[in-house]
Amino acid sequence: MKKMRLGLSMRYHGYHVAAWRHPDYVPGCNVDFRSYRDIARAAEAEKLDMIFFADGVAVRGTDQPEGALSHDMRNAELEPLTLLAALAGSTDHIGLVATASTTYNEPFHIARKYASLDHISGGRAGWNVVTSWSDQEALNFNRTENLPREARYGRAAEFVEVVKGLWNSWDADAFTHDKASGQFYDPDKLHVLDHRGPHFQVRGPLNSCRTPQGRPLIVQAGASNQGRDIAAEHADVVYSVSQTVEEARAFYADLKARAAEFGRLDNAPLIMPGITIYTGATQAEAQARFDELQALIDPLAGLNILYTFCGDLSGHDLDGPLPEHLFEGRITIGSGLLAKAKAENLTIRQLYESAAAGFTGRYIIGTAETVVDDLQHWFETGAADGFNICPPILPQGMADMSRFILPELRRRGLFRTDYEGATLRQNLGLG
């Protein structure tokens, strides 16, 4: 029976905007390596496929409503690749996926760092490719504003080509280590890339051997047309953000069809929508956990979430509707959120409460049975190959997975009882 893929998203120690105000949240855990290590080990004990860190290279939104930023937890974090390398030394099986931007990096560095993570972890590294959307990030890298979307994706496509090329610098058996003759490697098994394109001129070779997985996995999350093409051609895993099963099925079908056009005959890329789960022994208990966090949402922090998508709404009645102009023109990010606001006729407060519950992603409140019914439905009707679990608060969210969700998934035969392979690629069934 086909198994569901499961990842755990660990950024900020929780995906509920008010997680840090919960009585059980330990102040400072979001920059405490040992806390991340313990959660990673708990996820590995449950045989999850991977842990994942989203990322941005700025404190975003430093120009939002007065005081909002200081009420938001998203200011202090650890750089995810550095953190994952440290976690590589503290775990043995679980996949390690970190985000890095193609807009603000150089392909040689990215190829080398992820190759190193793949070596260090014994074949468990994955790179989540993003193009970065905020102007705040541009301001940290000699620019006054972000690149336009087309330019970002043009650069991203070439960036990924270069990185994959560098990962092919050496054949697996290139290093002969022939002590007698003095030959360290076979020159016929070295491939100098010599890439010359519009954005990058990179000679290579990479100063690192071929990695245990052949190359680190590539993960992609962009839902735009260009993002889908990059994912279809290159990605091993796609993190999607669908809010409804219909939307998810359409995305799934589209992406697999595009992948087939690129000649990919396996089931890759695997599609793993994000989901935030509120659960408990009873529906009432699950609802109480949800309500407890919702009651802790600071209106300033709520408006700060919406700021990215809607601009400054602090002058508006929180219990009134969203300004009409938000629904006009081309929406580039947060479109799912705005569609929901329109469809359900939400007030500003209702919208930020809805967004806060899963940092703009999908969330579900229910017992193990209810939640697993939902996941199984998505999994078995062509909407998902698995899920990227974005817990509302950590480590509690992982403990809830262990206590409620994973036993029920296993009871139904939907999730593994042990790792099948030695590498992330093998565990994901990607050959």
Added chain:
Amino acid sequence: MKKMRLGLSMRYHGYHVAAWRHPDYVPGCNVDFRSYRDIARAAEAEKLDMIFFADGVAVRGTDQPEGALSHDMRNAELEPLTLLAALAGSTDHIGLVATASTTYNEPFHIARKYASLDHISGGRAGWNVVTSWSDQEALNFNRTENLPREARYGRAAEFVEVVKGLWNSWDADAFTHDKASGQFYDPDKLHVLDHRGPHFQVRGPLNSCRTPQGRPLIVQAGASNQGRDIAAEHADVVYSVSQTVEEARAFYADLKARAAEFGRLDNAPLIMPGITIYTGATQAEAQARFDELQALIDPLAGLNILYTFCGDLSGHDLDGPLPEHLFEGRITIGSGLLAKAKAENLTIRQLYESAAAGFTGRYIIGTAETVVDDLQHWFETGAADGFNICPPILPQGMADMSRFILPELRRRGLFRTDYEGATLRQNLGLG
């Protein structure tokens, strides 16, 4: 009594060019995390101040004599910051210093990654600032040749200013975590850098808290006039490359005087010349270890070392003198090596054998008593605050330190018996 500072340089698993051909060298250990981990733990068990990784962002010398590169071990390695992060999770006390180039990086990334390493390691991170000297590196980053020295150092000086500014983004007590009021941090304790200089425009703030050491340590190795000024103003530790005690004393006095001009009243920066030690229970045993490795030097690999400094010498008689033109004009790298060749009237083979023994650095052959006499002389006559040990081969070189050198240093009261503080800064006595 003042204690000597000791670091262990671990690149390539050994600083002798033929290390990998030694019967005891395990093929592939240079990309094996566990092997580095075991050596780091051995160094920590001996209370060494730090481990260190040099670095370059290319396979250097891809245009040297036919076949030479494939006989050189310096092709395959792990990216040092990624490796050190993994080692941070496997050690508790020892300092972790990795090299990163100011010519091929962006200050925001460097500030953030080293801050993260400092958090993860509990205050043990150091950044070795280099400007990169090879054209091969330029070819991996959209350039056809390296920047001229002046331009590199101008960029480096501003780069370090920006990184230090970003590390000051947050006061130590900025994060209030006030669950009741919803205030995550005190906005008065956030400092937006807003740097606008000739090379960099970086707004900040850094999306990471102030680190356990206040900021990661800064290490510098440049011996040029501009390099010395950067070191004098900013560095906590300087890795020098002096070949003689007289040269070392002059460098030491000059650098401490420059530091005083920058208003630095403590003993910083600490100056730690590199040294490769061949030792044993007797002088004959030490000499035999040296001879064994020297006998393994492949002429192609020997010429490849010299290639960087002398160009292609493969058409010359190896047992004849160096071409005269090498001693003309401005020498920018390897000047100590060429000076030695001239002073001692060395043949090409003698020069590469001399260079091979310590990858162009100083080396010494002797019993514990002889070696420690030498180190003590440097330490007590104003030539060094300690040493950066570049072992000929690992892990054997670290085992020799434990067996011979460290007991003798401790017998004379020159080296610690336990760590004094919790952070690298404290252990180095830098307050």
